[in-house]
Amino acid sequence: MWTRACIFDLDGVVVDTAKYHYIAWKRLTDDLDILFTEKDNERLKGVSRMDSLEIILEIGGKQLNISEKMELAAIKNKWYIEYVSRMTPRDILPGTLEFIDVLKKNRIKIALGSASRNTPLILNRIGMNNAFDAVADGNTVSKAKPDPEVFIEAARMVDIETGRCVVFEDALAGIEAALNAGMICIGIGDKNILKDAHMVVKGLYEMDLNKLTALEKRLGYE
Numbered sequence: 001m002w003t004r005a006c007i008f009d010l011d012g013v014v015v016d017t018a019k020y021h022y023i024a025w026k027r028l029t030d031d032l033d034i035l036f037t038e039k040d041n042e043r044l045k046g047v048s049r050m051d052s053l054e055i056i057l058e059i060g061g062k063q064l065n066i067s068e069k070m071e072l073a074a075i076k077n078k079w080y081i082e083y084v085s086r087m088t089p090r091d092i093l094p095g096t097l098e099f100i101d102v103l104k105k106n107r108i109k110i111a112l113g114s115a116s117r118n119t120p121l122i123l124n125r126i127g128m129n130n131a132f133d134a135v136a137d138g139n140t141v142s143k144a145k146p147d148p149e150v151f152i153e154a155a156r157m158v159d160i161e162t163g164r165c166v167v168f169e170d171a172l173a174g175i176e177a178a179l180n181a182g183m184i185c186i187g188i189g190d191k192n193i194l195k196d197a198h199m200v201v202k203g204l205y206e207m208d209l210n211k212l213t214a215l216e217k218r219l220g221y222e
């Protein structure tokens, strides 16, 4: 196997938290009289909390000072935490644990690479705090995707060169980040949207070692 490490995004790959981000932002935008739709929410996937707020304020044509922004981000996060605190291991997306198990049996390192500062809380709620060899998240890195920092840091933590890492991502910004890191990227979601990924599957339940090997071969890594 060419691949030595697999790096997973959290939101939208391991768990479906996009819906909770959406309801929390929606609650805030309703209070602010900003029209915010599920389509707008797509733009926030993979984007950091403060950058998400900036996008929302731009949609609503509102200008606020930094302390007002910090306050709004804190309120949104308080609501978001209320929702994710109710998550359980049943919220792990189908195929995740099975695929991770296969990778581990084949001595491939497993890392997490997420922009979320709530990563430890979520991993704890779904019982996956010991599932990864390394966790790089919004608490350990400062540059948001599409900057490759979070994936490069995850590779460093598992001590594998970036060129032998495969990233699983559901967001456009995340796919760009993986490509910027010089990694193979497998998109999770709709192949018409995630066009830049090297391959797209609907969920980790569609992944297996044969697909990974076939992709390595197609890309000329063997």
Ligand code: G6P
Binding pocket: 011, 021, 044, 045, 046, 047, 048, 049, 052, 077, 114, 115, 116, 117, 118, 119, 138, 171
């Ligand atoms: C992930 C999600 C984004 C979210 C970001 C920060 O990348 O896809 O929608 O804004 O994490 O999450 P946080 O939990 O720190 O607010």
Ligand code: MG
Binding pocket: 009, 010, 011, 012, 013, 045, 046, 169, 170, 171, 174
């Ligand atoms: Mg994501």
